[in-house]
Amino acid sequence: MSKRSYAILGTGALGGFYGAKLQKAGLDVHFLLKSDYEYVSKSGLVIESKDGDFTLTQVNAYNNVKKMPQCDVVVVALKTTQNHLLSQMLPPVIKDNGVVLILQNGLAVEEEVAKIVDNVSIIGGLCFLCSNKVGPGHIHHLDYGQITLGEYVFGYDPTGITEKMRQVANDLKHAGISIELTEDLLLGRWKKLVWNIPYNGLSVILNARTDELMSYVHTRKLVEQLMYEVALGSKSCGRIIGDSFIQTMLDYTVKMKPYRTSMKIDYDERRPLEVEAIFGNPLRKARSSGVDLPQISCIYQQLKFLDEKIRVENRQNV
Amino acid sequence: MSKRSYAILGTGALGGFYGAKLQKAGLDVHFLLKSDYEYVSKSGLVIESKDGDFTLTQVNAYNNVKKMPQCDVVVVALKTTQNHLLSQMLPPVIKDNGVVLILQNGLAVEEEVAKIVDNVSIIGGLCFLCSNKVGPGHIHHLDYGQITLGEYVFGYDPTGITEKMRQVANDLKHAGISIELTEDLLLGRWKKLVWNIPYNGLSVILNARTDELMSYVHTRKLVEQLMYEVALGSKSCGRIIGDSFIQTMLDYTVKMKPYRTSMKIDYDERRPLEVEAIFGNPLRKARSSGVDLPQISCIYQQLKFLDEKIRVENRQNV
Numbered sequence: 001m002s003k004r005s006y007a008i009l010g011t012g013a014l015g016g017f018y019g020a021k022l023q024k025a026g027l028d029v030h031f032l033l034k035s036d037y038e039y040v041s042k043s044g045l046v047i048e049s050k051d052g053d054f055t056l057t058q059v060n061a062y063n064n065v066k067k068m069p070q071c072d073v074v075v076v077a078l079k080t081t082q083n084h085l086l087s088q089m090l091p092p093v094i095k096d097n098g099v100v101l102i103l104q105n106g107l108a109v110e111e112e113v114a115k116i117v118d119n120v121s122i123i124g125g126l127c128f129l130c131s132n133k134v135g136p137g138h139i140h141h142l143d144y145g146q147i148t149l150g151e152y153v154f155g156y157d158p159t160g161i162t163e164k165m166r167q168v169a170n171d172l173k174h175a176g177i178s179i180e181l182t183e184d185l186l187l188g189r190w191k192k193l194v195w196n197i198p199y200n201g202l203s204v205i206l207n208a209r210t211d212e213l214m215s216y217v218h219t220r221k222l223v224e225q226l227m228y229e230v231a232l233g234s235k236s237c238g239r240i241i242g243d244s245f246i247q248t249m250l251d252y253t254v255k256m257k258p259y260r261t262s263m264k265i266d267y268d269e270r271r272p273l274e275v276e277a278i279f280g281n282p283l284r285k286a287r288s289s290g291v292d293l294p295q296i297s298c299i300y301q302q303l304k305f306l307d308e309k310i311r312v313e314n315r316q317n318v
Numbered sequence: 319m320s321k322r323s324y325a326i327l328g329t330g331a332l333g334g335f336y337g338a339k340l341q342k343a344g345l346d347v348h349f350l351l352k353s354d355y356e357y358v359s360k361s362g363l364v365i366e367s368k369d370g371d372f373t374l375t376q377v378n379a380y381n382n383v384k385k386m387p388q389c390d391v392v393v394v395a396l397k398t399t400q401n402h403l404l405s406q407m408l409p410p411v412i413k414d415n416g417v418v419l420i421l422q423n424g425l426a427v428e429e430e431v432a433k434i435v436d437n438v439s440i441i442g443g444l445c446f447l448c449s450n451k452v453g454p455g456h457i458h459h460l461d462y463g464q465i466t467l468g469e470y471v472f473g474y475d476p477t478g479i480t481e482k483m484r485q486v487a488n489d490l491k492h493a494g495i496s497i498e499l500t501e502d503l504l505l506g507r508w509k510k511l512v513w514n515i516p517y518n519g520l521s522v523i524l525n526a527r528t529d530e531l532m533s534y535v536h537t538r539k540l541v542e543q544l545m546y547e548v549a550l551g552s553k554s555c556g557r558i559i560g561d562s563f564i565q566t567m568l569d570y571t572v573k574m575k576p577y578r579t580s581m582k583i584d585y586d587e588r589r590p591l592e593v594e595a596i597f598g599n600p601l602r603k604a605r606s607s608g609v610d611l612p613q614i615s616c617i618y619q620q621l622k623f624l625d626e627k628i629r630v631e632n633r634q635n636v
Contacts, residue, residue, distance in 0.1 A: 206623055216622075218626070295616045298540060301536040308534055309534075
């Protein structure tokens with residue numbers, strides 16, 4: 001079995017789930033927690049999963065990266081709204097020549113990490129996961145769980161399949177996680193945005209589930225138009241997303257169970273929204289190539305308004 | 319004093335207010351009512367107004383156009399969502415060679431009326447009025463009240479100032495209503511949309527007042543972008559709206575008291591929204607000239623979703 005050690009930065013619905021799977025498979029895993037630190041230190045993690053429930057009665061829990069050992073793989077499982085903390089959090093916990101595995105939504109997060117750490121590999125992971133944190137240290141995994149991995153190098157040039165990717169993929173597969181490898185991380189990220197941009201955005205703005213957006217003719221059409229704008233943005237980065245991929249995403253969503261998107265859950269919980277990673281960065285990437293995405297821009301500005309109102313509320317409630 | 323008789327189709331916050339002013343000035347006015355018919359027949363109309371309260375203890379009230387006398391001027395003061403009724407309502411009540419005065423928001427409503435009635439003049443009125451119906455036959459006039467009048471001819475060619483416009487304007491002025499005349503109704507209608515499209519649309523979608531939309535930087539910017547798209551639509555009809563007009567509308571709104579738009583009031587009351595008149599018709603006009611307005615289109619599709627949901631609710635509640 002692998003000797004690689006894992007640090008999980010952000011032990012929530014996503015980081016808690018994948019981290020627990022790794023520990024259950026026998027790997028050496030270290031969890032960073034915030035509000036649940038006391039509880040998880042004493043009681044461990046409970047995973048309720050469609051693939052089988054399990055409990056970890058003892059986990060290595062930390063409330064400060066400086067107390068954590070340096071690890072071979074550092075999994076960034078925070079919301080991107082917390083990424084301003086990474087410059088403080090990453091350097092103490094990553095081994096020289098280690099891997100930063102970024103399990104976040106959106107675009108350009110690897111670029112930000114590359115500015116913080118040297119002499120490490122940066123791997124982006126696109127998670128197709130439906131899970132919620134239902135209580136302290138208590139995670140409910142509802143569906144899916146697959147991760148697509150791709151390595152980042154400067155400028156997002158395609159890397160092919162690298163040795164580091166294989167190593168991390170083997171650990172994750174060993175933990176029962178379905179893994180795909182991509183030679184082109186940037187294409188993978190744009191493809192994920194084809195889904196995330198219309199559904200995350202409109203679900204928040206229109207207070208709607210995916211099935212409602214698809215059953216009304218005008219939002220069904222708007223979703224499709226937004227997907228085509230994402231493909232335009234992708235093209236501005238030299239990555240082609242074909243019509244058939246868009247049609248597949250539409251058909252797939254029609255067949256899905258009614259789904260509350262991750263951004264809608266954040267919004268309902270009055271948490272800051274991942275607007276910049278999912279909307280702002282793609283818009284800026286496209287604009288830097290002279291490409292305007294007016295409907296995504298409209299959605300972005302609407303979300304920024306709603307997000308700002310949440311942040312104002314939260315400041316007032318402190 | 320004028321001998322012209324007036325029929326008011328739709329005795330709500332707008333039709334009730336202007337109709338009562340005309341009757342108070344001594345004109346012969348006939349009111350069509352629906353839900354308030356019984357009450358107003360007995361008790362008349364109460365106008366609470368910043369320009370002075372007044373009561374009309376007796377009014378000519380009707381619940382059916384067929385019982386109304388034919389009038390010289392028929393004021394269409396329904397919501398545009400009711401315009402499918404006009405083909406039944408207008409012919410019985412309009413005198414030959416009379417005037418249909420359309421006090422509605424949006425674009426292209428005169429074209430629809432022109433298909434219904436012959437041998438009449440059609441005048442469009444752009445109302446800058448802030449009033450609410452607060453109870454049966456009880457109207458609260460909060461602010462403004464000015465009307466800009468322009469005559470419609472086929473194709474919206476500018477008409478200059480016509481004799482019919484002057485006659486109607488004189489009656490309205492005599493009733494204490496501030497009147498402007500425009501030689502170009504279509505330009506007037508597009509100019510009004512510069513305000514209505516961003517503020518009506520975003521106030522509903524984002525659950526916001528005008529002051530909130532203007533105080534957050536991203537919605538402030540989106541409002542401005544939408545205004546420029548309206549100007550593009552206007553240009554596609556050969557009508558030029560300059561930057562300075564847009565800047566004036568922005569400045570004017572910043573200085574306004576916090577305002578709940580008419581569409582937001584309809585939305586909060588779960589009434590059907592005037593989406594087609596204010597958004598759909600301008601989009602179709604521009605598209606017929608090959609001009610795409612992507613951000614207005616985005617807002618339109620969002621509003622159609624919200625409007626459809628209201629209509630579904632209302633059908634279920636019948």
